[in-house]
Amino acid sequence: MITQKLISEIRRKKSFLCIGLDVDLNKIPKQLLEDEDPIFSFNKAIIDATHHLAVAYKPNTAFYEAYGINGWKSLQKTIEYLNENHPEIFTIADAKRGDIGNTSSMYAHAFFNDLGFDSVTVAPYMGKDSVEPFLAFKDKHTILLALTSNEGAFDFQTRKIASEEVYKTVLSTSKNWKNAKNLMYVVGATKAAYFSEIRKIVPDSFLLVPGIGAQGGNLAEVCKFGMNENVGLLVNSSRGILYASNGSDFAEAARKEAKNLQQQMESILHAV
């Protein structure tokens, strides 16, 4: 998907909501466990209930790999369902990959060609030649971990390289990589105070923002410091939406939670 299409969908839906499909079989409604593929059944119901409120879905690959081959099948069915029924949706494989060049090429092939995702999250630690194989894919996006939402972000990311924090060095260095126009960045909502610093370095890039809800991030704060003229934000919620109810009304409860976030987004978009 080209960036302009994503921007126009955000405008059309008045939403920059990304829904994380982090499916835990221990948390989904018990009656779904009798289905042939409970994870896909759950995802399909969540997507059917929320697709008009969200512009992106983000399956986290860990939650599929944890169920082995069956999990991988569920992931494949989920992305196929999205691509066939909602081609306007921006899809993110939250995989946090990154390896030497020939290996990164294999990952890029797996997520972009084989599965058909629009984007994949990538860890920057191995540098330029570990990320450029992802960037080489036309109309596909690479979402680089910059400043993550967890406590461990303070272990390395906010430490200083010479006099500059590591995450800033990641941002400024990656801007010079080949096909850098295909880059987006992960910036945690729990780090709202950092967004204005980040916007000084990457004013135009889209930021994928986890950490709203369960992790305690604040939507208004994120928008205040992180939004640009194309919105430039995809704000993710996973557990808060998926597990709003564990009864048979789970999809309706998910829709309500998504609607609640979308309406907050709509008023923020209206105000700016």
Added chain:
Amino acid sequence: MITQKLISEIRRKKSFLCIGLDVDLNKIPKQLLEDEDPIFSFNKAIIDATHHLAVAYKPNTAFYEAYGINGWKSLQKTIEYLNENHPEIFTIADAKRGDIGNTSSMYAHAFFNDLGFDSVTVAPYMGKDSVEPFLAFKDKHTILLALTSNEGAFDFQTRKIASEEVYKTVLSTSKNWKNAKNLMYVVGATKAAYFSEIRKIVPDSFLLVPGIGAQGGNLAEVCKFGMNENVGLLVNSSRGILYASNGSDFAEAARKEAKNLQQQMESILHAV
């Protein structure tokens, strides 16, 4: 596998060779492509031909994910074959994962419990709480990326946090994480000059060393600066062994390449 078992296998086999199972269908002998599972057939033949020369095997998950569900099945069959027939072999899922706590737990479950690997490679960028869920598994090992073998390692890893290189900060910080005894580190063979610095920080840890062969690393140099009294090294070769021949003699050619490396290791072990 407990570390002491790995050390005794290194002594017994006079080898610290790790063979990377990075299987590319474009590179394996054509006649295998008619098999039901060519990747597993290839791996089985390589393992049968080399298991007496190597102490570890390291499938790189990218090469399996690139073939979707069939690839995942091949990975599962490969680790099952190793665990059933060669329980003395140390197995490494070269997956380079790392995410927020609940997600890292899912990955750890996938690789340690579901697939049954002895260890997994993990990227440090997200810090302590992204790695500790892996470390929590008893008798399982977490191999943290410290200084990787690729050119991009110079983008961030060798930059300085205050006055210390980032990879050194990763080493020294990770030593204080809970269950740090389960840590090993990835250090590229192409960075041999750095090994003595690394040994000042982590004298006792095992180092997984990629980059011999195709990437240009030198075994003698690595051993000179990186070996400790328990050897403390697992030196990996992937392409150099796997694709020594693409004819029907591929397994025999792989055995010869493995034997060549093992004999170099034996004379180094004999000399020290």
